[in-house]
Amino acid sequence: MHTMWKGSIRFGLVNIPIKLHTATEDKGIHFRTLHKKCHTPISYQKFCSTCEEVVGNEDIEKGFETENGEFITVEESERKEIEQQFDASGVDILDFVKLDEIDPLYFKKSYYISPQDGGEKAYALLRSALEESKCIGIATFVLRAKQQLAALRIVDQCLVVETMHFYDEVRDVKDVPNVPERIDWSKKELSTALLLIDQLTKPFDPTAYKDEYREAMLKQISSKTTTKAKKKEPKKRATTSTDLLEALQASIDRTKPKEQKKAPARTRKKKESSS
Template sequence: MHTMWKGSISFGLVSIPVKLHAATENKDLKLRQLHKECHTPISYEKVCPGCEKEITNDDIVKAYEYEKNKFVVLDDEDLEKLKKENDDKSVEIIDFVKLEEIDPIYFEKSYFLAPNDGGGKAYALLREALKDSGKIGVAKIIIRSKEQLAVVRVYENTLLMETIHFPDEVRGTGELQLPDDQNVSKKELDTALMLIKQLTTPFEADKYHDEYRSALLELIEEKRAGKDTVEATDAKKPAAKSNVTDLMSALQASVDKTRKKPGKTTAKKRAPATPKPKTGKSKGVS
């Protein structure tokens, strides 16, 4: 399993060296977009709409839009300074709480925490202490230069860290147009409660599947087996295309310029030509 971060868990004076691994993965099937006519994959270029030209990463700066079309530009030195000030490779547990006290809306992404070299005993100690206490740790961590709020809890026999949203990142419901009780009758409520009771069962994660993804995979395999496939033509590189266009323009301009020169050159040559001696007009010539 890929190690994406190395650091430590700290609570009180205890420090546990750990490694961080992504606990979940996105199983969505990524579909490419092709040109319908030639089946070439479509690429998206970075183009400045103001200058109407393609730009590279070196031409881009980061900025914060504080009003419509008004920005504060932040250079790399500004951001690097903040990164160094907050680049602490530590999961600092600051509180212990009960899991049920945190609403699921706060949870974001899950990571496995594994002990790093020399951290086995302290890792086991924290794991057993969390099990026996029935508590989870609330912590702070820096991931990719961003401060994250997180919880550390036991999952199976592993310490699991889940990043959670800060309170100001969770939107309020005040702007939503919600119904009142709509005079729900006792009979309607009892029927709904009966239905909930009939459908109540212990949660078993293995029985839930992404049926759409399975059907899509089956469809793709059927088409592939039936040779219902296409092959992309070689895509021309944007830079090469641009050079060809510029070259053709230059060649055409050169051709046009060359076409005009013979007329001018001929006129210039004729002008200084030595006149023929005047012999007078012959009588038979009109």
């Protein structure tokens, strides 16, 4: 598993050298923007509407827009000077709280934590302490030039850090329009709703839910790739398309029921016997 950050967990006087690994991955289907005429990927240029010219990277600087539309520039050296005021090498545990006290609205992204060489014992000690106390740690650390608020907890004997939104990043629910305060309903309506919930209630199984949209889109892409390959001879760069087709087809085959996978074999046997 790829290591995307190295540092340490600081817990009182205990220092645990650790590595962070991304716990989730984006499997969404991403499309490139192409020129309709020749299917070449479109590239975008940085253009200044005032000077009416394309701007190179060497002529670009960062600026903060104020409420009245003015821009205050901040030099790279100024940003780095501020970044150096924060220790980017550690996850500092500030407090311990109960997990059910935190609304899931605050959670952002999950990272698995593994100990570096020599940190195994301290890692296991912190894990046991969290298990016994039934608490999670609230910590801060710097990741990708941004200070992160985080929750430190356990998932299947592995420590996990969950980045969180700061309080002022969560919008006030009172600002949501048209939320009804109170509507009268009959006891029968409520009991019927509760009965429906009861019938649909079962233990959570993450494997029971699949991205059906993604599977349908992969199937559509696979069919188009197969059709395109039949129409013309592959070019030198077609190796990538072939690899993609195999990966797409394998993804589709893996999701089919066993009966459907075996059907083509029976069909071939019937054709052979008839011939």
